[in-house]
Amino acid sequence: MQRSDLEKRSEYSDNKEVNEWIHFGFRLAVSSTLHPLDYSKVLIQLGYEPIPSKLGKSFLGKPVQFLPNIFSYAGYIRQNDGFLGMYRGLTPKLAGALVSIVLSDKIADRLGFSQPTELDIADLDDDQMYSQFKYNLKRDVLIQVSGVILSHPFHVISVRMMAQFIGRETVYKSLIGSAIEIYKDGGILGFFSGIIPKLLFEVACLVLSNSTVYIINKYLIKDKMARQYNTSITQFAFASILYPLQVVSTCMIVSGSRLAAGNIPIMPNYNNWLECWSDLQIRGELKRGSSLFWRSIPNQKAERVSNLAPYPAISKLN
Secondary structure (H helix, E strand, O other): OOOOHHHHHHHHHHHHHHHHHHHHHHHHHHHHHOHHHHHHHHHHHOOOOOOOOEEEEOOOOOEEEEOOOHHHHHHHHHHHHHHHHOOOOHHHHHHHHHHHHHHHHHHHHHOOOOOOOOOOHHHOOHHHHHHHHHHHHHHHHHHHHHHHHHHHHHHHHHHHHHHHHHHOOOOOOOHHHHHHHHHHHHOHHHHHOOHHHHHHHHHHHHHHHHHHHHHHHHHOOOOHHHHHHHHHHHHHHHHHHOHHHHHHHHHHHHOOOOOHHHOOOOOOOOOOHHHHHHHHHHOOOOOOOOOOOOOEEEHHHHHHHHOOOOOOOOOOOO
16 A cells, blocks of 8 residues: 555655764764864864964965964973863754754744755746746755754853963863853853854855855756755865954854953953954954965964963863
8 A cells, every 4th residue: 555645755755864863973973083183173164273383384385484383383282181171062062053953943934934945956947047046045044043042152162261271270060050151251241242243154154055056056067966065165265254253253152251261351342242343453453264274374473373372280170
């Protein structure tokens, strides 16, 4: 006896949900494995350069100060805090990702933006293609915004846990203890420090990349395999262009907190993210951390950059 269409759709939906959870679990595993590199990147975005730069020459023969790459930076963290110390801030990071993936799709469904059936672009006319593009973009933006808002309090906790490496504090230890500290220090708004530049980054990157991919796929690229590469390349390009917003967001999360990393002389107390952007732009540091393997600074800036923060004493985590 043949199964009904309803049973087939139900089975398809169940299999798709299982595959999505498998994919999400894989992403969490990769994220956990690479966390020491993310940890190092956060400290670099905060302007912390504990390892002295070395004088060298560029390909053009000009004198350049070379900073340690991301692996050397991660090794420095391990040297100070041991292997487990490299995973400080991982728990809230994973918790935020879990909350985001579970709730953001449900919010989109509740607001009438359920997952549509994807149709091959080759089978659609121009009007159908544009309608599908608009619907998917609205849904993706809704999921992205809700995901950022829901996960940002966990992101704040994670970043501040990592920023403690600079001043060797132990203010942020557990999820609950960190939440209490943030609330005492900044109230409810403290959980959303730095969220505006983060939202701008995520939404702008999504809208620009999806719109560009839509135009390219419609008018230039017809091959399915080439379209997949086109999407990845376009997303990477816009993420690189908008990267300064990530730096500003990270700095605003820490600025004005009780951590040494967020106060003078290491960091000014910024009143808002635009002031932070302006300050970093004047100092030419909006892109810090964007290059993780080939890291260099102009020779005349070497002394200031290497003295942004005191070297931490070598000690184990409490």
